[in-house]
Amino acid sequence: MKAVVKYGKGKGLMEVRDIPEPKIAKEDDVLIEVKAVSVCGSDLHIYHDSHPYWPPVVLGHEFSGVIVDAGKEVKGWKVGDRIVSETRTGSCGVCYICQSGFPQVCEQKRPYGIGINGAYTKYVAGPARLLHALPDNISFEAGAVIEPIAICVTSILERSQLQAGESAVITGPGPIGLISLAIAKAAGAKMVAVTGTNADEGMRFQKARELGADFTINAEKENPIEKVLQLTGGLGSDILIETSGSGRAISQAFEMVRRLGRICAIGISGKEEVPIPYDRGIFKALRYDFCFSSSWTAWEKAIGMISKGLLPAEKIITHKLPLEKWEEAFHLLENLQAAKVILIP
Ligand SMILES: [Zn+2]
Ligand SMILES: [Zn+2]
Known part of the structure; x- marks a missing residue:
């Protein structure tokens, strides 16, 4: 064969x-x-x-x-x-x-x-x-x-426990980001925003809107942290689903999520080390959920x-x-x- x-x-x-x-x-x-x-x-x-x-x-x-x-x-x-x-x-x-x-x-x-x-x-x-x-x-x-899809269900619903009525920000509109979006909508998230770059303006943001994204944020055109704070009344989102593996998005995630919020990390960075704003995580009492399989x-x-x-x-x-x-x-x-x-x- x-x-x-x-x-x-x-x-x-x-x-x-x-x-x-x-x-x-x-x-x-x-x-x-x-x-x-x-x-x-x-x-x-x-x-x-x-x-x-x-x-x-x-x-x-x-x-x-x-x-x-x-x-x-x-x-x-x-x-x-x-x-x-x-x-x-x-x-x-x-x-x-x-x-x-x-x-x-x-x-x-x-x-x-x-x-x-x-x-x-x-x-x-x-x-x-x-x-x-x-x-x-x-x-x-x-x-x-x-x-x-099962990987995203394990990560978002089982490990990071997204609840109906919560807000979610998804960094990266790749396949895993789009699946995460569909799951967040199915789980009853009240607002889902997806961030990306100029390269995502074509098929990927279009697909995100088709799957029900309330907002798509081009991080090369507008400041994603300011935008997310504006969309959440200054609070930050309840959960942030990191699917891009990008060092910049990972660092910004700490600012986009609210105090006591959860970062649900699914994307692989492909790097040995990624710098994070460690003390911001402490002072905001964040939960960083590493997810796998x-x-x-x-x-x-x-x-x-x-x-x-x-x-x-x-x-x-x-x-x-x-x-x-x-x-x-x-x-x-x-x-x-x-x-x-x-x-x-
Ligand atoms: Zn796979
Ligand atoms: Zn074993």
């Missing part, structure tokens, strides 16, 4: 290769036919060698599909079931972190498309315990963006919200391409012309 393989350590070194179809390795595994796979920012980082990965590896951790084979010990699933899968393959299940209910943060984790072969191909084999049912009223394409419960919540029409997952998708056009997908994302790009194997 054709697969997009990152075949070595270093920049680039990725191509379509013919590889053998995977088989069920353990009796509690399933074989999944991939119906749609979404391109993630971390796939681009792997391409550029700026994210951990274990080559040679087939990329792709955001996917949906159908079960085509199941091991003897698989319970509750059958051939033909529409599914999505979590990506925490390799989590040990027995360490302190796993036992405390957070296997997605286990040190042993080797995710699909990063540590073991992923979904930029026709078939994926992996453990049935990571599956979630994909309701009939959610398309395979929308199913492929449930993974990043997704919980089992967040997957169920994400699926529930999409299925009930509360979260317009389809709207976050801007492009659908055949798998062979993966390079075009990467270019669209790097040139900020796309939100979510779906590849069809």
